Amino acid sequence: MTRRGLVIFLLLLVGAVLSTWALWSQRDRDTRSSAASNRPDYTLHDFELTVLDEQGQEAFTLKAPRMDRDPRAKTLDIATPLFVIPPKAGSKATPWEVRSQTGWVSEKGDEVRLRGDVKALSNNADGKPVSIATDHLNVFPDDKRATSTAKVTVTQPGFILNGQGLEADLDAKRIILQSDVKARYDRSVR
The missing domain is CATH 2.60.450.10 (Lipopolysaccharide (LPS) transport protein A like domain)
Structure with a gap:
């Protein structure tokens, strides 16, 4: 693999990890806020x-x-x-x-x-x-x-x-x- 291909691969990997982390952290926050609020329907x-x-x-x-x-x-x-x-x-x-x-x-x-x-x-x-x-x-x-x-x-x-x-x-x-x-x-x- 060339140097340029390796840099692109690493950037894509970092982007995927950050995206996954952002989605999981947002999911936990939504779950906590909905469980904490006892809003009437x-x-x-x-x-x-x-x-x-x-x-x-x-x-x-x-x-x-x-x-x-x-x-x-x-x-x-x-x-x-x-x-x-x-x-x-x-x-x-x-x-x-x-x-x-x-x-x-x-x-x-x-x-x-x-x-x-x-x-x-x-x-x-x-x-x-x-x-x-x-x-x-x-x-x-x-x-x-x-x-x-x-x-x-x-x-x-x-x-x-x-x-x-x-x-x-x-x-x-x-x-x-x-x-x-x-x-x-x-x-x-x-």
Whole structure:
């Protein structure tokens, strides 16, 4: 091989090595940046969403200023949500309106986790208001039930219950506080 041929061969070899190195280093950087970013596959702003159960009936309606969908887990993260949970078909109960600072909805929409200053409001069979206040609440819209392990305050006209933990049947407006229950009659709450 001539001297000129050897120089061309070495230049081509160096170019191939540099090109391969550049491609591999870029590939690693793209993999790291895509793995590090947990970008939602879509975001909604100032929206209202109605979720249906398996029978095609309304499970809940959601209103919020922002919602992000996690593409891997297929869950929803929501800022300051308002959930309206209707009673079961044929029930005379009124819908529950549940607000919180943040919300999370499972992939199938069968579990809602509410966190931060949670307030749930409805009316009982007599038309009197019932409210639940807690720091976190898990709602199961298909079963029309809610649970919590945090401190809970239940208020009805003239009556306030405080306790730890909650099991609630949202249709029947039956609320059970789990422990450390204290009741107080309050004439100012009507």
